[in-house]
Amino acid sequence: MRVFIAINLPKETKSYLEDLILELEKNNQQHKIKWVETKNLHLTLNFIEEIQNSDLQLLIDDLKKNITFTEFTLSLNRLGLFPNNQAPRVIKVDLVDSENKLAEIKNNLNQILKKHNIETDERPFSPHITLGRIKWGMGLIDLMANSSKIAFQIKSIDIMKSELTPRGPIYSKIHSITSA
Numbered sequence: 001m002r003v004f005i006a007i008n009l010p011k012e013t014k015s016y017l018e019d020l021i022l023e024l025e026k027n028n029q030q031h032k033i034k035w036v037e038t039k040n041l042h043l044t045l046n047f048i049e050e051i052q053n054s055d056l057q058l059l060i061d062d063l064k065k066n067i068t069f070t071e072f073t074l075s076l077n078r079l080g081l082f083p084n085n086q087a088p089r090v091i092k093v094d095l096v097d098s099e100n101k102l103a104e105i106k107n108n109l110n111q112i113l114k115k116h117n118i119e120t121d122e123r124p125f126s127p128h129i130t131l132g133r134i135k136w137g138m139g140l141i142d143l144m145a146n147s148s149k150i151a152f153q154i155k156s157i158d159i160m161k162s163e164l165t166p167r168g169p170i171y172s173k174i175h176s177i178t179s180a
Contacts, residue, residue: 002162003051003174005063005109007043009129013076013152014041017093021131023145024079024091031137033091036130040171043074043095043129045109045157048118059116060159060175066112067157071179072101074127075151079143088134088141095127096149102127105157155179 009017018038025035051059075096081088097103103125110120134141156176163170 001051001053001056002164003048003056004160004162005045005048006158006160007045007074007154008156008158008160008173009041009043010152013150014038016076016148016150017041017129017131020093020145020147024131024143027142027144028137030139031141032135033132033137034135035132037168040169041129041131042160042171043127045106046113046118046120048113051118055116056159056174059112059118062112062116063109063159063177064175067105067108067177069101069105069154069157069179072097072099072154073151074102074154075149076129076147077149079131079145079147080128081141081143082128085140090130091132091134091141091143092128092130093147095129097127102154 015038021035021038025033075098077094077096080092080094082090082092106125113120156178158173158177159175161172161174163172
């Protein structure tokens with residue numbers, strides 16, 4: 001099964017991002033962009049390509065024992081493009097972790113995943129929320145939108161199942177690790 005580890009966003013944050021996406025969509029009609037559905041907006045900590053149910057249960061047990069954190073705050077920051085402005089593939093909003101708790105969680109998570117022989121991304125972690133994936137277009141992407149530095153609380157880390165369908169991915173929560 002396809003699985004990823006994520007931080008799901010509060011309803012108010014998703015609603016704000018939905019409005020932001022609508023504004024970006026209006027400003028970028030000359031591009032073919034697959035916008036992320038509001039219900040699917042999240043911060044990915046690690047994507048696991050395929051995992052067997054028995055291995056997944058062992059991983060969940062290990063995560064429950066070894067991932068501990070207290071509630072913390074993340075803030076939406078600036079809009080950006082990935083990998084760069086010249087050949088963008090993704091429209092994203094960067095996140096600020098002023099308490100630096102997210103980096104600590106990500107490092108701990110990577111160590112646990114490696115122990116289970118699960119591949120991790122070794123590049124420096126750059127927390128962001130994907131808003132849209134650029135398929136093609138003409139000219140520059142217009143990121144002029146009314147964005148604010150909205151803060152939100154992180155109370156859980158979720159293990160999510162990802163099912164690919166012709167209409168787009170369907171995400172469902174398998175397990176949550178909640179803050180202490």
